[in-house]
Amino acid sequence: MNTFAGPSRPVVRKALIEAVFLLLATAYPTAGQLRPYDPFDWSVFDADDRVDVEFGSAILWNQRASLAGTEGLLVEAGTIEAVMRTANVALEVSGTIRRFFADHESFAEPLSDTRPPNGDHRADFGDFRVATTIGLGSPDRPTAAALRFGTRLPTTDNRIGLERDRIDFFALLLGRTDQAPLRTTAAFGVGVHGTRSSDFEQSDVLIYQVGLEWTRDPVRLYLDLVGHAD
Secondary structure, three states: OOOOOOOOHHHHHHHHHHHHHHHHHHOOOOOOOOOOOOOOOHHHHOOOOEEEEEEEEEEEEEEEEOOOOEEEEEEEEEEEEEEEEEOOEEEEEEEEEEEEEEEEEEOOOOOOOOOOOOOOOEEEOOOEEEEEEEEEOOOOOOEEEEEEEEEEEOOOOOOOOOOOOOOEEEEEEEEEEEEOOEEEEEEEEEEEEEEEEOOEEEEEEEEEEEEEEEEEOOEEEEEEEEEEEO
């Protein structure tokens, strides 16, 4: 009787790593959203029921403010993420309190009612997001799946040009595999985004996320690729 043995774990691990770096090599700057949704942190399901709150800030170079048609330096002051987990359900609230943007280079004409570059920095509230993640099955297994859905709230000013005053919805199917000390994650789903165009009021996009995480206490290193395909 003939038997077939599947690929070994080192072979699978090597293939996953090569796939992620291939995607990174072919990635390109987006001309749509300021940036895609943050990936889900699977460590939420690694401990008992809990509440996590994180504060921080960010500096991002060569960011595009597509509504204003400019590219420059973005400073996010006061980023916050709070997650409350009970059993197989995680509730998330996240956002940025304030954004500051310095125009460096114009690449397109600004949309109507959006301030063109005039030498002054742009400042606006960041977007805020509310999401729910439901684990499908036991999170203690080496392989797990989850369903994540949520909304991005309209808290920005169209006239500033950093984001749209529109509401967005997203839904994702998440997957995770653990082969200590390496964790591989992936997500795929859809986003329904409001636009500033009067003749094209909704943009439906495919959302993809791939990540690698290496943990050796107390060090945790991770690499994520996130994006939209309109």
